[in-house]
Amino acid sequence: MTAPSGTAAERDLDKVGANHFILSIGGLAIGAFSEIEGLTVERDLLEYQEGGVHSHVHKLPGRLKYPNLVLRRGVTNQDELQKWFFDSVAAAQLREVTVTLTDAMGGDVRTWAFEAAFPVKWVGPKLAAGGDNPATEQVEIAHQGLTVT
Template sequence: MDPLGSFRFRVEIDGLVVGGFSEVTGLQLETEVETYREGGANAFAYKLPKTTSSPNLVLKRGMTYSDLLWRWYRGVVGGSIERRSGSVILLDEDGWEAWRWNFVGAYPVKWIGPELRGDQSQLAFETIELAHHGLLAE
């Protein structure tokens, strides 16, 4: 079986496909550790887990016919923080779902506009960045 390509994916928010993107970054988690040295045990130190965090998800070079993401971001600008859940879905070569990263409690924190081109009819945007409470891979 061929490895899955990183260029076939879609993004869903609240179960609805919201657009196609050519790049998604921020699919990572990191657990902070605290080093604890026990008295008399000089050969090693315990590493105890603390909090787990993840960076913002950055969806780049997106194309969509929907204005859902724009309205969601405009709500944040206007002071209405509506947290939503969603997924980044990796597709296999036949277009079937191969892997899914779910994110929870997300809201947009940054919007970068499109390069406008007369030969495209889609509602285009360049980048949207989402703060969230964490990831769960399925």
């Protein structure tokens, strides 16, 4: 039995490209990015060697770990990320950061929300007189947790 066109059951089977996404900081959509890394969560593994038990080691779930987000884009006249980084020098300005994957029609497919995020690194473009590569910048953002919707 096939699902009616456009239903949730049908959309669940659709493949979505990883090249349509929106980054928002504090609810404000921030320009186009060529790449976002760090949509990852990993659980520590605690191993417990019980005395007298030689057949196996107990494996227990530990804390969750979240790597930093790494954002890359071409340099533009929009400087919100650089401003956020330098404004956070004295005291980190914590904000919610969301990355929303969209389909080709612009509909939301999945959203990753990062809690208590703040910038920890900014890398400016590599400038070379003889080069013809586009000027790019990179921002690294730490956060305290991830939820997926």
